[in-house]
Amino acid sequence: MEIFKYMEQYDYEQLVFCQDKESGLKAIIAIHDTTLGPALGGTRMWMYESEDAAIEDALRLARGMTYKNAAAGLNLGGGKAVIIGDPRKDKNEAMFRAFGRFIQGLNGRYITAEDVGTTVADMDIIYEETDYVTGISPAFGSSGNPSPVTAYGVYRGMKAAAKEAFGSDSLEGKVIAVQGVGNVAYNLCRHLHEEGAKLIVTDINKEAVQRVVEEFGAQAVDPNDIYGVDCDIFAPCALGGIINDQTIPQLKAKVIAGAANNQLREARHGDIIHEMGIVYAPDYVINAGGVINVADELYGYNRERAMKKVEQIYNNIEKVIEIAKRDGIPTYQAADRLAEERIAKMRQSRSQFLQNGQHILSRRRTR
Numbered sequence: 585m586e587i588f589k590y591m592e593q594y595d596y597e598q599l600v601f602c603q604d605k606e607s608g609l610k611a612i613i614a615i616h617d618t619t620l621g622p623a624l625g626g627t628r629m630w631m632y633e634s635e636d637a638a639i640e641d642a643l644r645l646a647r648g649m650t651y652k653n654a655a656a657g658l659n660l661g662g663g664k665a666v667i668i669g670d671p672r673k674d675k676n677e678a679m680f681r682a683f684g685r686f687i688q689g690l691n692g693r694y695i696t697a698e699d700v701g702t703t704v705a706d707m708d709i710i711y712e713e714t715d716y717v718t719g720i721s722p723a724f725g726s727s728g729n730p731s732p733v734t735a736y737g738v739y740r741g742m743k744a745a746a747k748e749a750f751g752s753d754s755l756e757g758k759v760i761a762v763q764g765v766g767n768v769a770y771n772l773c774r775h776l777h778e779e780g781a782k783l784i785v786t787d788i789n790k791e792a793v794q795r796v797v798e799e800f801g802a803q804a805v806d807p808n809d810i811y812g813v814d815c816d817i818f819a820p821c822a823l824g825g826i827i828n829d830q831t832i833p834q835l836k837a838k839v840i841a842g843a844a845n846n847q848l849r850e851a852r853h854g855d856i857i858h859e860m861g862i863v864y865a866p867d868y869v870i871n872a873g874g875v876i877n878v879a880d881e882l883y884g885y886n887r888e889r890a891m892k893k894v895e896q897i898y899n900n901i902e903k904v905i906e907i908a909k910r911d912g913i914p915t916y917q918a919a920d921r922l923a924e925e926r927i928a929k930m931r932q933s934r935s936q937f938l939q940n941g942q943h944i945l946s947r948r949r950t951r
């Protein structure tokens with residue numbers, strides 16, 4: 585991978601490699617854009633097939649966070665970290681403490697939180713070494729696990745997308761295919777079940793599937809069969825890149841609305857589903873609930889205030905659909921336009937600030 589070429593192409597600010605032999609830490613922190621403020625985004629722990637795959641994931645996810653934070657109206661830039669390893673076997677306290685020290689070394693340019701493979705307990709360890717971590721335990725006066733809040737935001741955004749596709753935002757009786765029923769999607773399934781939706785689910789983890797089958801009466805299918813099931817809404821809630829040349833021809837859904845980051849393998853796949861008449865709720869707009877929730881910690885966490893903002897994901901999806909219709913473009917482009925316009929506006933007035941975003945951090949609780 586030609587790293588500088590890639591960074592230049594998408595205008596990345598910084599890529600940091602962190603290594604600690606004792607604990608086995610191999611981590612990459614990618615900072616995409618800090619125009620709006622310090623870069624906030626979670627840390628993913630994953631067994632990557634290669635170092636290039638880990639770098640690419642960190643970079644793609646970091647850029648997604650720039651757009652997510654901007655579109656959600658947060659005064660935060662975009663960044664993300666990945667730790668290379670198996671979250672079930674390779675974690676240890678020293679690893680997360682070492683990682684925390686690397687984050688501290690960035691002096692607030694990057695603030696972390698949970699993502700796939702990391703937990704509140706991991707964030708609590710990082711907090712031993714740095715203040716630049718969110719999603720830590722409620723015992724510290726913080727917001728805890730962001731996943732249920734992300735799920736609520738996805739639920740709200742899905743309703744807005746359903747209104748566009750079906751003329752009503754009610755999900756009662758709708759058949760919803762959910763790919764991946766982990767932390768976010770388990771909670772999403774609960775909301776959908778409570779509203780009377782019928783669930784078809786899949787996961788490579790059989791226990792996770794069993795739980796939603798038992799608790800919410802979901803029907804289970806094999807992972808490869810989820811794309812082609814007869815359904816109204818497809819909710820990708822596992823990993824990225826699953827809207828692609830192989831899966832698109834199988835899709836029967838009228839709406840795609842799920843939690844996964846980077847759902848479109850390439851931008852052109854967003855054009856194809858648009859031409860097919862599918863209402864696509866752009867991933868980084870619909871799944872912003874978690875980051876909205878953890879970002880509130882920077883002001884002294886207030887759940888009511890955070891949840892009010894998460895509710896707004898419904899309106900944000902409506903706004904994106906409106907821009908798409910107005911400008912005759914697919915929704916993924918409309919979302920980019922919304923985010924880019926906000927960043928461009930702030931870039932113009934940036935000369936008025938001395939320390940980019942530091943004002944936010946100075947409001948943070950003191951230990």
Ligand SMILES: NC(=O)C1=CN([C@@H]2O[C@H](COP(=O)(O)OP(=O)(O)OC[C@H]3O[C@@H](n4cnc5c(N)ncnc54)[C@H](O)[C@@H]3O)[C@@H](O)[C@H]2O)C=CC1
Binds near residue numbers: 701730789823872874
């Ligand atoms: N946790 C959060 O607050 C947020 C999560 N996201 C994104 O949402 C997605 C899900 O996140 P979490 O629920 O936290 O992760 P998770 O790891 O708890 O759940 C993901 C689930 O997907 C399953 N899975 C993986 N590959 C699969 C495949 N090929 N087919 C079927 N199932 C598969 C896993 O076994 C797991 O149960 C990720 O893309 C994450 O980046 C986005 C915003 C916030």
Ligand SMILES: CC(C)CC(=O)C(=O)O
Binds near residue numbers: 627878
């Ligand atoms: C999980 C969140 C707290 C932040 C994040 O990394 C995301 O939204 O993808």
